Amino acid sequence: MGGSNGFGRTSGTPGGVSSGPAAPKSRPNRYYGTATLDATRVGRDAGRIAEEVIAHLSGLVGATVTVTLEIQASVPDGVPENVIRTVTENGRTLKFTTQGFEEG
Incomplete structure (x- = not known):
């Protein structure tokens, strides 16, 4: 029954005011x-x-x-050399776009 739709417009039912077709709403x-x-x-x-x-x-x-996929690892006592070699080679084989070890 003609009344406000909550958006400042009234419905197109008897007694209401119709403003024509609504513009299509853009979607994300x-x-x-x-x-x-x-x-x-x-x-x-x-x-x-x-x-x-x-x-x-x-x-x-x-x-x-x-x-x-982003991987971050923190090892307080430092990463052993054999693990650095293994992880670096595996990352290369798996075609990681970036990888590396650093001191921090």
Whole structure:
């Protein structure tokens, strides 16, 4: 029954004022999200994110979805040389775009 719709306009029912067709509302066209995963359960957590977020976005027509994995590790006593070699080589083999060790 003709009344306000909460946006300062009244409905097009008898007694109300109609202002013609509404302009199409623009919709968001970008998404971003960051999650911290449990290092002991990365596979499980990443799998859930893939199923519950990424799949919905990548299924949209024309969507381009980029997923970036960022790893940060802090080792108070320092990283042993053999681990530095192993991690660096594995990162290279896995085609990491950036990687490195530093003193801090």
